[in-house]
Amino acid sequence: MLKTLIEAFALISTxxxxxxxxxxxxxxxxxxxxPGLSATMATALLVPVTFYLSPIAAIATIVAAxxxxxxxxxxxxxxxxxxxxxxxxxxxxxxxxMTRKGQAELALGAGVWFSAVGGIAGVxxxxxxxxxxxxxxxxxxxxxxxxxxxxxxxxxxxxxxxSPVKAIAGMFLGLLVSCIGIENPGGVPRFTxxxxxxxxxxxxxxxxxxxxxxxxxxxxxxxPEPPPLPRRKFGSIMAGQWMLTKKYHWQMTRGNIVxxxxxxxxxxxxxxxxxxxxxxxKRFSKEPEKFGTGHVEGLVEAGASNNASIASGWVPSLLFGxxxxxxxxIAIGVLYMKGLNPGPTLFTEKASxxxxxxxxxxxxxxxMIPLGIAMIxxxxxxxxxxxxxxxxxxxxxxxxxxxxxxxxxxxxxxxxAFGIIGYVMEANGYPVAAMVLGIVMGTMVEQxxxxxxxxxxxxxxxxxxxxVAAILAAxxxxxxxxxxxxxxxxxxxxxxxxxxxxxx
Amino acid sequence: MSKxxxxxxxxxxxxxxxxxxxxxxxxxxQAYPARxxxxxxPWGAGGGTDxxxxxxxxxxxxxxxxxxxxxxxxxxxxxxxxTAIATAQPDGYTIxxxxxxxxxxxxxxxxxLAPKSYTPLALMNEDPPGIQVSSSSPYKTVxxxxxAIKAAPPGKFKASGTGQGGIWHLALVGWMQAMGLPAxxxxxxxxxxxxxxxxxxxxxxxxxxxxxVPEARAIIEAGKARSLAIMAPARNPIFKDVPTLKExxxxxxxxxxxxxxxxxxxxxxxxxxxxxxALKKVYDSAEFKDFMSNRGFGTVWDDAGQFGSxxxxxxxxxxxxxxxxGLSKA
Numbered sequence: 001m002l003k004t005l006i007e008a009f010a011l012i013s014t015x016x017x018x019x020x021x022x023x024x025x026x027x028x029x030x031x032x033x034x035p036g037l038s039a040t041m042a043t044a045l046l047v048p049v050t051f052y053l054s055p056i057a058a059i060a061t062i063v064a065a066x067x068x069x070x071x072x073x074x075x076x077x078x079x080x081x082x083x084x085x086x087x088x089x090x091x092x093x094x095x096x097x098m099t100r101k102g103q104a105e106l107a108l109g110a111g112v113w114f115s116a117v118g119g120i121a122g123v124x125x126x127x128x129x130x131x132x133x134x135x136x137x138x139x140x141x142x143x144x145x146x147x148x149x150x151x152x153x154x155x156x157x158x159x160x161x162x163s164p165v166k167a168i169a170g171m172f173l174g175l176l177v178s179c180i181g182i183e184n185p186g187g188v189p190r191f192t193x194x195x196x197x198x199x200x201x202x203x204x205x206x207x208x209x210x211x212x213x214x215x216x217x218x219x220x221x222x223x224p225e226p227p228p229l230p231r232r233k234f235g236s237i238m239a240g241q242w243m244l245t246k247k248y249h250w251q252m253t254r255g256n257i258v259x260x261x262x263x264x265x266x267x268x269x270x271x272x273x274x275x276x277x278x279x280x281x282k283r284f285s286k287e288p289e290k291f292g293t294g295h296v297e298g299l300v301e302a303g304a305s306n307n308a309s310i311a312s313g314w315v316p317s318l319l320f321g322x323x324x325x326x327x328x329x330i331a332i333g334v335l336y337m338k339g340l341n342p343g344p345t346l347f348t349e350k351a352s353x354x355x356x357x358x359x360x361x362x363x364x365x366x367x368m369i370p371l372g373i374a375m376i377x378x379x380x381x382x383x384x385x386x387x388x389x390x391x392x393x394x395x396x397x398x399x400x401x402x403x404x405x406x407x408x409x410x411x412x413x414x415x416x417a418f419g420i421i422g423y424v425m426e427a428n429g430y431p432v433a434a435m436v437l438g439i440v441m442g443t444m445v446e447q448x449x450x451x452x453x454x455x456x457x458x459x460x461x462x463x464x465x466x467x468v469a470a471i472l473a474a475x476x477x478x479x480x481x482x483x484x485x486x487x488x489x490x491x492x493x494x495x496x497x498x499x500x501x502x503x504x
Numbered sequence: 505m506s507k508x509x510x511x512x513x514x515x516x517x518x519x520x521x522x523x524x525x526x527x528x529x530x531x532x533x534q535a536y537p538a539r540x541x542x543x544x545x546p547w548g549a550g551g552g553t554d555x556x557x558x559x560x561x562x563x564x565x566x567x568x569x570x571x572x573x574x575x576x577x578x579x580x581x582x583x584x585x586x587t588a589i590a591t592a593q594p595d596g597y598t599i600x601x602x603x604x605x606x607x608x609x610x611x612x613x614x615x616x617l618a619p620k621s622y623t624p625l626a627l628m629n630e631d632p633p634g635i636q637v638s639s640s641s642p643y644k645t646v647x648x649x650x651x652a653i654k655a656a657p658p659g660k661f662k663a664s665g666t667g668q669g670g671i672w673h674l675a676l677v678g679w680m681q682a683m684g685l686p687a688x689x690x691x692x693x694x695x696x697x698x699x700x701x702x703x704x705x706x707x708x709x710x711x712x713x714x715x716x717v718p719e720a721r722a723i724i725e726a727g728k729a730r731s732l733a734i735m736a737p738a739r740n741p742i743f744k745d746v747p748t749l750k751e752x753x754x755x756x757x758x759x760x761x762x763x764x765x766x767x768x769x770x771x772x773x774x775x776x777x778x779x780x781x782a783l784k785k786v787y788d789s790a791e792f793k794d795f796m797s798n799r800g801f802g803t804v805w806d807d808a809g810q811f812g813s814x815x816x817x818x819x820x821x822x823x824x825x826x827x828x829x830g831l832s833k834a
Binding site for chain 1: 548549551552554555558562574575576577578579581583584587588612614615659662664667668669670691692693694695696699700702703704706707708709710721722723725726727728795798799831
C-alpha cells in the first residue's frame with residue numbers, strides 16, 4: 001500500500017504531468033466560465049491532445065479540466081445568471097440573487113470552497129469505498145432508474161420560485177422536447193419533420209445555452225441598463241467560508257453523500273446530483289422561505305454535491321467500463337487508448353496508476369482553490385463592464401460553442417431557437433430551469449419505463465417488487481402525495497375549528 | 505510563415521488548375537496530398553470509432569506527410585456524418601470512417617445513403633457479436649442457453665446490447681433464424697449501447713446480451729458476467745476461451761460491426777489506389793496492431809475491391825434480417 005503510494009507519487013511528479021495538469025486546469029476554468037461552452041466540450045476537445053501525452057499525463061488533463069470546468073460553470077451563473085453547465089442551472093437564480101444583493105464573493109467563494117470539499121470527499125469515497133459503491137451501481141436495473149428519474153423530475157416544482165403549475169408546465173415542455181429524434185426505445189423517428197439533423201434529438205447543452213444565455217442577451221436588449229452595482233473591490237473570497245462550513249456542516253455532509261451516491265449510478269451524474277441536493281436543501285431547510293432570494297444554504301449543499309459526484313462517477317467507469325456521465329465516457333476512451341483498460345485488474349495489476357489517478361483528483365481539487373480565486377477576481381470585472389460590451393461577447397461564445405458541439409450549423413440554429421423559447425417563457429413567468437430539467441431527465445424516464453415494461457411483459461408489479469425499487473417508489477409516491485396531504489390537512493383544519501366553535 | 509503558406513497554397517491551386525485543364529495525370533497522384541486532409545467520423549470523440557479513426561489518421565499523417573485532421577460530425581445516429589462524407593468533393597481531401605450502420609439505416613428508411621454512395625478504400629476492423637449471460641445465470645454453455653430458449657415461449661427470454669434495430673439486435677435475430685426460430689423468440693430490450701446493457705445484465709434485469717466481447721470485457725473481468733460464444737468464423741486471440749457458434753453448436757452464422765475508410769463517390773482511381781496503399785501500410789504497422797489488440801478490437805484487411813463486395817454482401821444480409829425483425833421499411 002505505502003509502496004504503491006510512493007510509486008504513484010513518482011508517476012505524477014514528472015514535469016510533463018505537472019505542466020499538463022496546470023495547463024488543463026487553466027483551460028478547464030476558462031472554458032467552463034465562458035457562457036455557452038460546457039465541461040463536456042472542454043473534455044472532448046482535449047482528446048486529440050491526449051494522443052501526444054504519456055498515459056498519466058493524459059488522464060491528468062481530463063481529471064483537472066473536468067473538475068475545474070464544473071466549478072467554473074458557477075461563475076457566469078452567479079455573475080450573469082447564465083449557468084455554464086446543466087449542473088449549475090439548479091442554483092443559478094439563487095447565486096445571481098446573491099450577486100444583486102452585493103454578496104457575489106460569498107456566493108462564488110461558497111462555490112469554490114464547497115466544490116473543492118465535495119471533490120475531495122468524492123475522491124475519498126473512490127479510494128475507500130470503490131468496491132461497495134460499485135455494488136450499488138450494479139443493483140440498479142431499469143426499474144430503479146425509472147423511480148430515480150421520476151424523483152429527479154419532481155425537483156422541478158421544489159426548486160422553482162414561480163407557481164408550481166407553471167413549473168410543471170415548463171417541465172412538460174422539456175419532456176416534449178426530449179421526445180424528438182430516434183434515440184427512443186422504439187428506434188422510431190419522432191417530430192423530426194424529415195430533417196436529418198433532428199434524428200439525434202435535442203441535446204440538453206444547446207437547449208441550456210439558448211434558454212439562459214441567448215434569452216438573457218435578448219432581455220438585455222429590451223430592458224434599460226439595471227442600476228449598476230456599487231463600484232467596489234471584491235472583498236475576501238474565502239472569508240466567511242469557514243463560518244458557513246460550521247453553520248451548514250450537516251447540509252454539506254448530506255450534499256456530499258447524495259452526490260457520491262448519485263454520481264456512482266451510471267447515467268445520473270452531476271446534473272441530477274445538483275438538482276436533487278438543491279431541492280433537498282430547500283425541503284429540509286429551517287428557513288425555506290429565504291430560498292430564491294439570495295440565500296447561501298442551497299448553494300452549499302448543491303455545490304458540495306455536484307463535485308462529489310464527479311469523482312464517484314469514475315467508480316463504475318474504472319471498475320466496469322460503464323460511464324457515469326458524458327465526461328466519464330470520454331475519459332474511458334482515453335483510458336483504453338492509453339492501455340489502462342477499465343476493469344478490476346486496473347486496481348490490482350496497475351495499482352500505482354490507480355493511486356496516481358486518486359492523487360491527481362486530490363491535487364486538482366486543492367489547486368481549484370487558488371486558481372478559482374484568481375479566476376473569480378478576473379471574472380469580477382464583468383460586473384464593472386458596460387452591458388453593451390458584454391452581451392455581444394456572450395453571443396459570440398454561444399455561436400462558437402454551439403457550432404463546436406457537432407461541427408455543424410444545426411447546433412447554432414438550436415441555440416437560437418431555444419433563445420426565443422426561453423425569452424417567451426421567462427416573460428410569462430415560466431421557469432426555464434424546469435424545462436432544462438425535463439430535457440435532461442426525459443430520455444431517462446422514457447427509456448427506463450418502456451424497457452422495464454418490455455422486461456416485465458407489461459406488468460407493473462416489478463416496479464415495486466425489487467427491494468431498492470420499492471424504497472425509491474415509496475419516496476417518489478410520498479413526495480408526490482405530500483403536497484396533496486398538506487393541502488387537504490389545511491382544508492380540514494379550519495373546518496374542524498369551525499365545527500368546534502358552533503358546537504360550543 | 506504566412507508567406508510560405510501562401511506559396512504552398514499557390515502551388516496547390518496551380519495543381520488543381522492544371523488537373524482541371526489536362527485531366528487527371530499520374531503527376532497529380534504523386535503530388536497528393538498537397539494540403540491537409542479531413543477525416544470525418546460520424547460518431548463522438550472518445551468512443552471506439554473515434555479512437556480507431558485517430559490512430560489511422562496519425563499514421564497516415566506520418567506516411568503521407570500532410571496533416572490528417574479528424575472531425576467528429578455527430579448526430580442522427582450516424583446519418584449526419586455519413587452524409588457529410590458522401591456529399592464532400594471527391595478530390596481526396598475529405599475521407600471518412602464508414603461504419604456498419606451505413607448498411608442498415610437505408611433499410612429503415614432513415615436515409616437514401618447506402619454502401620454504393622461511397623468509394624470504398626479499405627476495411628480495417630470487424631468485431632463479431634458475443635453471447636453473454638450474468639455470472640449467476642444457470643446456463644454454462646451456449647447450447648444450454650439455446651435449448652432453454654427453444655423450450656421457452658416466445659418473448660420469455662430478454663436480451664439487449666444496443667438500441668432497437670441496432671447491429672447487436674440484428675445479430676440476435678440472425679442467430680434465432682439460423683436455429684430455425686422466429687425473430688421474436690427472444691424479446692429485445694432497447695438500451696443506449698453496450699455499457700448500460702451489460703450493467704443491466706449484471707443487475708439481473710436481462711437474460712443475455714449480444715454485444716461484442718471487447719465491449720463486455722470489463723464486466724466479464726469483474727466476474728459479473730461470462731461470454732458463452734461469439735458469432736464469428738474464428739476465435740478472438742484475446743479471448744481464446746470463448747468458442748465460436750460453429751464449434752459450440754454447429755451453426756455457421758457469423759456477422760459483425762465493422763469500420764472501414766471510404767471517400768465520396770467518383771474519387772479519381774489514382775488517388776484511391778494511393779490511399780488504399782497508404783492504409784495497407786497503416787494496417788501492417790506495429791502501432792496499429794498494438795493499439796487495436798490492446799482494446800480487444802479485431803483487425804481485418806480488405807482492399808478497396810474486397811471492401812466494396814463485403815459491404816454489398818453485408819447490406820443484403822442486413823436487409824434480410826431487418827425484414828424478418830419487422831424493422832425494414834424498404
